[in-house]
Every structure is written in structure tokens, then in C-alpha cells.
Amino acid sequence: MERPEALVIGAGPAGLMAAEEMARAGLQVCVAEAKPSLARKLLMAGKSGLNLTTQEDAEAFLAAYGAAESRLRPILADFGPEQVRRWAEGLDQPLFTGSSGRVFPIAMKASPLLRAWLARLAGLGVEMRPRWRWQGWSGAALAFATPEGERCIAPGVVVLALGGASWARLGSDGAWADLLAAKGVPLAPFAPSNAALSVDWSAHMARHFGQPVKPLALTAGGQRVRGELVVSAKGLEGGGLYPLTPALRKDATLTLDLAPDLAEAAVAERLAQPRGKRSQANHLRRTLRLDPVRLAVLNEFARPLPPAPQTLAARIKALPVAHAGLRPLDEAISTAGGVRWDGLTDELELRALPGVFAAGEMLDWEAPTGGYLLTACLATGRFAGRAAAARLRSGPAGGT
Structure with missing residues (x-):
């Protein structure tokens, strides 16, 4: 029976x-860590450019966390965008800030940062155990399936950083939920967040797969987002859609503004110009500069197009999207749901399991892409680690 002072289960950003x-x-x-290598989801995120955080007004940044904002506020106040920048720069990772305020390593990839981080942890004496899959409890100890067979550990404190329930192949399979539920930990059901939409496209849309739809504004549940979409074989995806996932989970109608820089009256005025011998499609191209992708999307969701300029303008400015719902949970970038806040103390300790703390995406919060996800994972991991250390120093944690 091993008895280390501290055990972390899960080697993603929060756990590390x-x-x-x-x-x-x-x-x-x-x-x-259950997988053979560490921080797989972080490495996958970094393939398209590792968005570490976002530089913006503090209140605007916190608002991105929605219903969980009040619980995350003190945690992010202690370790927010500026602290994330300093932490990354301390790992010799030079950064740059894009025009949107998003912060990236100059290297763009996650692998250089992860290598430097793991070297720091090794220097601090942290021992990594890949291929150790948590199986639950064996009496007061935690049981693991390992390459050497079953092993049990009875640590002084534990930090769980087990991720959500999307991208199971990278390690976030949500299997931990049943283990915690059996111990009386309250859980909110998992749901897709930052997820694509399923659309049963007509055959003519195939030529546009992989193409962006922009400029564009999207509205659902009273929230309007200026962004872009990508037409894919399975439906619609992209940064403009992801902030609207909470509303779409509640079956809010999604509408697209295909001319976001013009008022509806201006669109109608342009459409009312004499068309001559031009086809309706060419008239739309000429008067509104709608490119082939936006024209295809308009036809897909509004065919047959109304001939009256005012009616067509209203459709262009608020085009209802017919879809088959969000893509499956495992395809989502992240998940909502997980350990409920009422099951945690202010220190992120599980009320049902003294001495066990939780951090990262396994907590019941969600945020859009753009650095918000990674910042909160780092911040909650840091907070839980500090609280666990303080808990151990203050005296026995009780049965874990």
C-alpha cells in the first residue's frame, strides 16, 4: 500500500x-493518468493554434462563464488572463495577442509548452504514472488498473482532474461519474458544449463543404454573436456557433444574418433596385455582394426565395436554420455538466469525500472557445492544488 502525501488523477491542464x-x-x-501519454486534449487543441487565454475587460471575461460566473469569480480573480500569460512566459514560451484579444504562443503549438512544463514538474519531484486507470475505491484506498496489475494508493489528499465527457479517445470519457455518484457526490448530467449542429443538407451543398460562411451574425435565445460558420458534411460548426450552444440545448431557434453590416431597410432598398434581365441569384450577388456560400445557405433554408424585396430582406437578416440538433456528446469540444457546485466547498473539496478535491472540466461549468476553457482549467487546478496542500497541513482529512 503506497501512501504518498498527494495524488492527482488526470494529467490534463487542471491536473498538472x-x-x-x-x-x-x-x-x-x-x-x-489512464492514457499512455499526458495532456492529449491539450495537444490536440494546440494543433490549430493553442489559444491560451483572452485579453479583455475583466467583467466581460467573467461573463463568458454564464451561470458559473459567481463561483469561478474568486478563482479567476486570483489566476486570470494576465497570470496565465506570466505563467506561460515563465516556461520560456513567448506569446502574442491577436486582433481579437486572443493570446497564443508564438510557436502556436502546445507541444513546446507541455515539454517545458513537464520538465519543470520533474524538477519539482512530481512522479508521472501513465496507463494508471482509476477504478474507484478499495476500502479507504484508491484502486488502479496498471500495466503491473491492480495497485492501491492511500494518499493524504487527492485532486481529481478527470475532464468532461467528450473526445473519449483523448481520455475524457466521463467514466468517473458513476464512481462519484456511488459515493453521494451530486452530479449534473453531461451535455455537449461548443458543439456543431447536425444538418441534413441537400445535394447541392456538397460543393461548399469546408467553406466558411462570412460575414455573418448568429442569434439564438436572445443572444447575438458576430462570427463565422463552416459548412461541413455533417452540418454547421465554428466559433460563431459555439457561444450559442447553451441556448440551442434548450431548443432555441437559430437565425443567421447574412448581411450583418446592413440594416434591414438598407437590404430591402438594394433589393428593390431594377433587376433587368439578371437572375435573382445574380441580383443578390450584385446588390448585396453575397458570395456563393451565403447564397447557397440562403437557398438551402429559404427556398423558394420570396420575390418581394421587403420579405426577402427580412429573410436575409433573420434566416431560420433547419437542423437536427447538436452533434453527439463525444464530438463536442467540451461538455457542460459534471460535479455540481452544491457538492463542493468554497475550496473545491467534495463535501461527500473529505480530502478529495476536484478541478477542471469535470466541474459543472462551461464557456465558449477563445481561451476561456483553458484559463478556467488552469485556474481551478491551481486553486484545488493549493487548497489540498493547505488541507493536508491542517490535519488528517478523514477517510478518502
Whole structure:
């Protein structure tokens, strides 16, 4: 029976940050990870450019977390965008800020940052144990399936950073939910967040697969987002859609504004210009500069197009999207649901399991892409690691 001072289960950003904080506090820390390699989802996110955080007004940044904002506020106040920047730069990762305020490493990829981070953790004495899959409890100890067979650990404190329930092949399979539910931990059901929409396209849309729809504004549930979409074989995806996922989960109607820089009256006025011998499609191209992709989307969801300029203008400015709902949970970038806040103390300790803390995406919060997800994972991991270290120093945690 091993008895390390601190155990982290899950080697994503939240788990690694928790391990770093506990090691800095002088604890003996080991990290158990079910997969053969560490931080797989972070590496996947970095393939298209690792968006670490976003530089914007503090209140605007916090508003991105929706219903969880009040619980995350003190955690993000302690470790927000500026602290994330300093942390990354401390790992010798130079950064740049894009025109949208999004912050990236100059290298763009996640792998250089991860290598530097793992080297730091090794220097702090953190022990990594890949291929250690958590199986639950064996008495007061935690049981793992490992390449050497079943092993049990009885640590002083535990930080769980097990991720959500999307991208199971990268490690976030949500299998931990049943283990915690059996111990009385309250859970909110998993749901897709930052998810694409399923659309049963007509055959003529195939030529547009992979093409962006822009300029564009999207509205659902009273929220309007200026962004873009991508037409894919399965439906619609992209950064403009993801902030609307909470509303779409509630069956809110999604509408597209295909001419976001013009008022409806201006669109109608342009459409009312003499058409001559031009086809309706050419008239739309000439008067509104609608490109082939936006024209195809308009025809897909509004065919037959109304001939009256005012009616057609209203359709262009608020085009209802016929879809078959969000794509499956495992395809979502992230998930909502997880450990409910009423099951946690202010220190992120599980009320049902003294000495066990939780961090990262396994908590019941969600945020759009754009650095918000990674920032909160790092921040909650840091917070939980510090709280766990303080808990161990204050006295026995009780049966975990």
C-alpha cells in the first residue's frame, strides 16, 4: 500500500497545475493518468493554434462563464488572463495577442509548452504514472488498473482532474461519474458544449463543404454573436456557433444574418433596385455582394426565395436554420455538466469525500472557445492544488 502525501488523477491542464502547486508547497506528489501519454486534449487543441487565454475587460471575461460566473469569480480573480500569460512566459514560451484579444504562443503549438512544463514538474519531484486507470475505491484506498496489475494508493489528499465527457479517445470519457455518484457526490448530467449542429443538407451543398460562411451574425435565445460558420458534411460548426450552444440545448431557434453590416431597410432598398434581365441569384450577388456560400445557405433554408424585396430582406437578416440538433456528446469540444457546485466547498473539496478535491472540466461549468476553457482549467487546478496542500497541513482529512 503506497501512501504518498498527494495524488492527482488526470494529467490534463487542471491536473498538472494542481500537481505543480502541491509540489511547490513541498508535498510528495504523484500523477495517475489512464492514457499512455499526458495532456492529449491539450495537444490536440494546440494543433490549430493553442489559444491560451483572452485579453479583455475583466467583467466581460467573467461573463463568458454564464451561470458559473459567481463561483469561478474568486478563482479567476486570483489566476486570470494576465497570470496565465506570466505563467506561460515563465516556461520560456513567448506569446502574442491577436486582433481579437486572443493570446497564443508564438510557436502556436502546445507541444513546446507541455515539454517545458513537464520538465519543470520533474524538477519539482512530481512522479508521472501513465496507463494508471482509476477504478474507484478499495476500502479507504484508491484502486488502479496498471500495466503491473491492480495497485492501491492511500494518499493524504487527492485532486481529481478527470475532464468532461467528450473526445473519449483523448481520455475524457466521463467514466468517473458513476464512481462519484456511488459515493453521494451530486452530479449534473453531461451535455455537449461548443458543439456543431447536425444538418441534413441537400445535394447541392456538397460543393461548399469546408467553406466558411462570412460575414455573418448568429442569434439564438436572445443572444447575438458576430462570427463565422463552416459548412461541413455533417452540418454547421465554428466559433460563431459555439457561444450559442447553451441556448440551442434548450431548443432555441437559430437565425443567421447574412448581411450583418446592413440594416434591414438598407437590404430591402438594394433589393428593390431594377433587376433587368439578371437572375435573382445574380441580383443578390450584385446588390448585396453575397458570395456563393451565403447564397447557397440562403437557398438551402429559404427556398423558394420570396420575390418581394421587403420579405426577402427580412429573410436575409433573420434566416431560420433547419437542423437536427447538436452533434453527439463525444464530438463536442467540451461538455457542460459534471460535479455540481452544491457538492463542493468554497475550496473545491467534495463535501461527500473529505480530502478529495476536484478541478477542471469535470466541474459543472462551461464557456465558449477563445481561451476561456483553458484559463478556467488552469485556474481551478491551481486553486484545488493549493487548497489540498493547505488541507493536508491542517490535519488528517478523514477517510478518502
